[in-house]
Each structure stands twice: as structure tokens, then as C-alpha cells.
Amino acid sequence: MAGQPNVDLAAQAPRPADGGHPSPASVLAAEIKALVAEGDRDAARDRFGALVALLQRRALRIAFQYLRDAADADEAVQDAFVKVFLHIEQYRSDLPFDVWFTRILVNAALDRLKARARQQRWISHSTDEDNGRPVEQVPGHEASHERRLLAKERWDQVTRAVATLPDRQRLVFTLCHLDERTPAEISAATGMSQATVRVHLFRALRKLRGVLGGHV
Structure with missing residues (x-):
């Protein structure tokens, strides 16, 4: 971009402490971080799309293991990716991106779980006050529901x-x-x-x- 300093993406590539090759996710994250630092957010978003495509399936699997609900897992994964993009400048390129992302993802899943627990407590309290039965508890299906x-x-x-x-x-x-x-x-x-x-x-x-x- 005109007026912006050039950033050498190769120089930004992560260098693992063990001397091994960086993961594809780490390479992409380093490129995105460099583009954000350069001020080229449009290019950073394009590269971030590739990062999402690379990690989304694994992320959904982990989030689902925590939440046991596909919709909640999808929301947690979206939350995690948003946090990653907003805070990509905090990513240390000498460390594996996969580990940094997993921490963010697990925290997003746990936040979603806490929110769900609060909602369930509120629903349970409301049902007790009304002396009612939740709509989904049809008598013929109570055993399997329980x-x-x-x-x-x-x-x-x-x-x-x-x-x-x-x-x-x-x-x-x-x-x-x-x-x-x-x-x-x-x-x-x-x-x-x-x-x-x-x-x-x-x-x-x-x-x-x-x-x-x-x-x-």
C-alpha cells in the first residue's frame, strides 16, 4: 500500500524453539500479523479466511466436545476466531499458533457453557414458580428425556x-x-x-x- 512500510513476510515467519518446521497455521498467522502491522487489513482478512478454513473443522470438534451442542459449538468457534483476528498483534510468532488458538477456543467454549448454565437456571426457576412443566417434556417421552x-x-x-x-x-x-x-x-x-x-x-x-x- 502507498505510504505504508513494506513488511517482509518471510522474516515474520515463526521459528519454533525446537528448530522444527512451523505449522501451516503458524505461517498464516505470522503473515496476518505482519499485514495488520503494515496496515493492510483487507489483505489480512483475505489471509484470515484461509486460516479459518484450515482450522474450522478441528475447532468445531473441540468446541462440540465441551458443549455437546452443535449450535453452541458453532457460536464458540465464531467467538474464538473473532478474538483471534482482533488480537492477532498479541500472537508471538516464535510460538505455535495452534496452541495459542486452542487456549482462546477453550475459553470461548467455557464462556458459552457458563452462559448456558445461567440461562438454564433462569428457565428452571421460572418453571418452578409457575408450577409448570417444560413444553418438551411430553409424558410419553419423559424417560428418554431424563x-x-x-x-x-x-x-x-x-x-x-x-x-x-x-x-x-x-x-x-x-x-x-x-x-x-x-x-x-x-x-x-x-x-x-x-x-x-x-x-x-x-x-x-x-x-x-x-x-x-x-x-x-
Whole structure:
């Protein structure tokens, strides 16, 4: 753009601490950050579209594991992508973008879960006051509805317990059990040693079992 300093995108490419090759998402994020710094937001938005296309399927899978609702998962993913674009200048190009994005995504999913819990408490309170029955509880379907409700409540307990984990334990747990990555893959993505990854995973599972009575 005229009047704007030229930014060398190659110079902005992330350089992993372990000397390995940066992920495609990290390369794209570094390019977007450079374009934003240059003031070329139109080009940054174009590249961001490519980043969304690259990560959206994985992001939806992780968000759905937390929320167990496709619409809520989609909203959480959209929230996460908006936050990424608005705060892309805070991304450290020497670190894996996938890890930074996963943290933002998990926080967006947990925020959505908290909002849903508040809404459910309000609905429950309103129903109790009216001495009524929720519309969807048709007598012939009460048993199956109750089973689904119990399963959902159980998963909500797990998700709330995950939210109490320290940041690194929550990240490792998410990457391992929700994103289905191996300790070696998590090590490569985060820069932690495999031994450290296993320690964080062990501590996360131990804490979750303590909170949930051993049912993890």
C-alpha cells in the first residue's frame, strides 16, 4: 500500500524453539500479523479466511466436545476466531499458533457453557414458580428425556471440572483427549518435553478423578 512500510513476510515467519518446521497455521498467522502491522487489513482478512478454513473443522470438534451442542459449538468457534483476528498483534510468532488458538477456543467454549448454565437456571426457576412443566417434556417421552438430561448434566460436570484445571493441565488434557493428539505431537506443538506433557496429563486426570469421584 502507498505510504505504508513494506513488511517482509518471510522474516515474520515463526521459528519454533525446537528448530522444527512451523505449522501451516503458524505461517498464516505470522503473515496476518505482519499485514495488520503494515496496515493492510483487507489483505489480512483475505489471509484470515484461509486460516479459518484450515482450522474450522478441528475447532468445531473441540468446541462440540465441551458443549455437546452443535449450535453452541458453532457460536464458540465464531467467538474464538473473532478474538483471534482482533488480537492477532498479541500472537508471538516464535510460538505455535495452534496452541495459542486452542487456549482462546477453550475459553470461548467455557464462556458459552457458563452462559448456558445461567440461562438454564433462569428457565428452571421460572418453571418452578409457575408450577409448570417444560413444553418438551411430553409424558410419553419423559424417560428418554431424563436419560438425555442426566447424560448432559454428567458431561457438564466434567466440563466444569476441566475449567478448574491450571492452564497447562487444561491445555494438555484438551489436546490429548479432545483433539486426540499423542504426547509426542503435544510436545512438538507446545515446546514442552514429552515427560512434562505426561506429568501435566497425569495431574489433570488425578484432579478430575478427585472432583468427579473417580469416573474419568
